[in-house]
Amino acid sequence: MKKLRTYICLMLYYAIARHLPGSDMIYSFGSKQIRRFLCKRIFKKAGKNINIEHGVFFGSGADIEIGDNSGLGLNCRVSGPLKIGNDVMIGPDVMIFTQNHRNDRLDIPMRLQTDPKRPVVIEDDVWIAARVIILPGVTIHRGAIVGAGAVVTKDVPEYAVVGGNPAKVIRYRNVKKV
Template identity: 35%
Template sequence: MLDRDRDVLTRIRQGLLYTESEASFQAPLRRSDLIFDYNRTRPSDAERRRSLLEAILGSVGARTVLLSPFHAGFGSNVHIGDDFFGNVNLTFVDDVEIRIGDGVMIAPGVTLTTTGHPVHPDLRVDFRRFSEPIVIEDKVWIGSNVVVLPGVRIGYGAVVGAGSVVTHDIPAMTVAVGVPCRVVRQITDEDLNTRTAPVEGPRTNA
């Protein structure tokens, strides 16, 4: 790697501004053609879809479901754990890493973007931008049409309500909603009795 490329990587990792031209050396890490292929495979072709997903993502766990279509800037910067469910039109803007834990569920139309741009237009020449990693911990549920912005961590077991824009970290075991997204309450054992049905024993007729 050239020294100038190392310097750009250092700036990227520090969350500082960089341009499209400066970051062009990372183009081989993009998995655009493979993502195109994945989005056109038959839903029943599980073996082919799994093979493509392993080639696209930086890492992927067991029993992963990612419905088509999905979109990613790179794909190779996305890391997904076990028992993941991603619904249609999930978008990863993964100029830097997006790390998703085990047992995470993501509803339709969600965008996870690690990248933003300067406010002043003179600083946006050559698509100048900054990037910060996103972390989604285990057993998080993200509702439809949520946008998660750069540098956010969503804690274990949290629920993010539909339509929210997540600008700051969300603590573990909380429900958060809104624009901007704010915590509205804790998740407690009382929630174990909400919208549940028996899961053990024979079904009886009244």
């Protein structure tokens, strides 16, 4: 019964909710709440007050976890296994990949040479700006900021500000101990 409910929610999301206007539009008519309602039933785990914006694609969503007060920006494209912590801001057009193609064998077409899935983890209080690409197996640690257009190929340290292609540490946030 749960699988049927999940399937129905998935169909409603892709047929209707994904195309509803963004939550900042005056005529959104509760589209944010509709997407939240459906994604709470689709994702493996969904916290309180999640925000899934217009146009987000997440495949089946079965291996995606998203924490409290976190969201996926306009037209994001993500795949699981993906774990997003609490208070995470993900900007528009972000792409998160968890699988890639190999190319080392010449006797098999590249399209048939898939690597196993490698999970992406985004810890608490992270800001991922617009059009960032995150590759398989990456962990973005607590408090990090990923600048717009960055291509993240390896783990990002705590409180680091990274940018570029491939993403490199630009500086660290000013962390004050209380």
